[in-house]
Amino acid sequence: MTPAARVQAAIELLDEIVTSAREGGAAADTLIARYFKTRRYAGSKDRRAVRDLVFRAVRRAGERPASGRAAMIGLAGEDAALAALFDGSPHGPAPIAPGEAAAAHGTVPAWLAERFDPLVDGAEQAALLERAPLDLRVNRLKAARDPALVPGSTPTPLSPLGLRLPGGENVEQTDAWKAGLVEVQDEGSQLLALACAARPGMTVVDLCAGAGGKTLALAAEMGNAGRIVAADTDRARLFRMTPRLERAGVTIVEPGLLDPGRETEALADLAGAADIVLVDAPCSGSGTWRRNPEARWRLTPDRLARLTGLQARLLDIAAVLVAPGGVLVYAVCSLFAEEGRAQAAAFSARSSLVEADLPISAGRAAGSGVLLTPGHDGTDGFFVAGWQRPC
Numbered sequence: 001m002t003p004a005a006r007v008q009a010a011i012e013l014l015d016e017i018v019t020s021a022r023e024g025g026a027a028a029d030t031l032i033a034r035y036f037k038t039r040r041y042a043g044s045k046d047r048r049a050v051r052d053l054v055f056r057a058v059r060r061a062g063e064r065p066a067s068g069r070a071a072m073i074g075l076a077g078e079d080a081a082l083a084a085l086f087d088g089s090p091h092g093p094a095p096i097a098p099g100e101a102a103a104a105h106g107t108v109p110a111w112l113a114e115r116f117d118p119l120v121d122g123a124e125q126a127a128l129l130e131r132a133p134l135d136l137r138v139n140r141l142k143a144a145r146d147p148a149l150v151p152g153s154t155p156t157p158l159s160p161l162g163l164r165l166p167g168g169e170n171v172e173q174t175d176a177w178k179a180g181l182v183e184v185q186d187e188g189s190q191l192l193a194l195a196c197a198a199r200p201g202m203t204v205v206d207l208c209a210g211a212g213g214k215t216l217a218l219a220a221e222m223g224n225a226g227r228i229v230a231a232d233t234d235r236a237r238l239f240r241m242t243p244r245l246e247r248a249g250v251t252i253v254e255p256g257l258l259d260p261g262r263e264t265e266a267l268a269d270l271a272g273a274a275d276i277v278l279v280d281a282p283c284s285g286s287g288t289w290r291r292n293p294e295a296r297w298r299l300t301p302d303r304l305a306r307l308t309g310l311q312a313r314l315l316d317i318a319a320v321l322v323a324p325g326g327v328l329v330y331a332v333c334s335l336f337a338e339e340g341r342a343q344a345a346a347f348s349a350r351s352s353l354v355e356a357d358l359p360i361s362a363g364r365a366a367g368s369g370v371l372l373t374p375g376h377d378g379t380d381g382f383f384v385a386g387w388q389r390p391c
């Protein structure tokens with residue numbers, strides 16, 4: 001592909017990403033993969049260059065742009081070499097017309113800027129748009145942390161189980177991943193799982209288990225001894241957990257598909273029986289914008305309100321399951337106060353559980369919980385809080 005054709009391809013992809021963000025469709029990574037599946041003429045250098053252009057344009061536009069071309073013209077306004085490629089050559093973009101619309105430079109949509117936790121200032125918001133490294137968690141059941149497991153990796157500074165790669169590597173091709181010695185998991189997620197303090201023999205409920213990222217980490221902490229009920233309402237995600245459990249050598253997990261609205265009935269046997277209940281709740285994902293920056297164009301006030309309502313409901317469902325002396329851990333990969341410290345404060349006010357400090361060796365106190373941020377901790381952004389049921 002010519003350099004100009006790469007720019008045109010990036011514009012087409014950005015159009016798809018903008019539409020998908022508006023209509024709640026697929027994520028940018030998925031759209032990029034699909035786009036190149038049908039364009040075999042694009043070599044690996046072309047794909048890398050187009051992808052790089054797309055994400056540069058996504059990162060610099062705080063508000064959802066009107067079109068892919070507007071996003072790219074905005075970027076071209078700060079890059080003369082890129083602007084020169086709007087030359088009207090075959091397969092390239094048409095020349096930029098005088099006064100043609102360009103997406104404004106920004107960090108986050110204006111309506112969201114005021115929703116951040118007070119600890120998340122402008123510099124922290126900007127850090128949310130930086131590139132993230134690729135973190136791996138070493139599976140204690142099979143290996144000790146050693147950078148030699150994955151060539152090119154270095155130990156993560158905060159998690160005792162983490163290895164870090166610069167990003168962009170295909171870890172699934174490594175022997176260590178195939179043998180279940182490592183799993184992809186952000187260092188912040190590793191710290192959250194460690195904060196649960198799961199131990200062998202415990203009964204643990206992972207209420208929003210998804211494809212099992214934290215379930216696997218909890219099972220490793222438990223030495224694969226005890227019981228983990230890994231529940232979720234999303235069949236496809238639970239399905240993806242099975243091969244991960246097998247690869248990791250984990251046998252103590254019982255996946256459970258929940259019916260939305262009927263979670264309490266399905267979990268009735270576990271009422272008052274869990275040593276740990278983890279609610280890794282569905283959320284805005286604002287803490288993970290480093291990995292999918294277009295997600296900030298997807299949120300709407302309605303969607304955010306639905307998420308906070310669901311988080312509150314899941315906390316109430318989870319509280320019933322906690323045994324005397326057991327703990328409830330609430331986590332969101334969000335940096336918005338209403339999903340974090342305010343959600344936790346509202347739960348504390350209505351619950352018979354009492355706030356409990358969690359063992360977490362990073363972050364900053366945010367209300368009754370702890371906030372991890374890319375700027376301060378170098379992890380994805382998370383809020384985590386804990387409660388204990390008095391004995």
Ligand SMILES: C[S@@+](CC[C@H](N)C(=O)[O-])C[C@H]1O[C@@H](n2cnc3c(N)ncnc32)[C@H](O)[C@@H]1O
Nearest residue numbers: 207208209210212213214232233234280281282
């Ligand atoms: C943040 S994700 C969980 C990620 C997962 N714990 C991990 O570490 O990979 C939130 C999950 O909550 C699930 N969820 C949404 N509504 C739910 C409900 N009512 N009950 C249980 N899980 C729900 C979603 O399907 C999603 O998988």
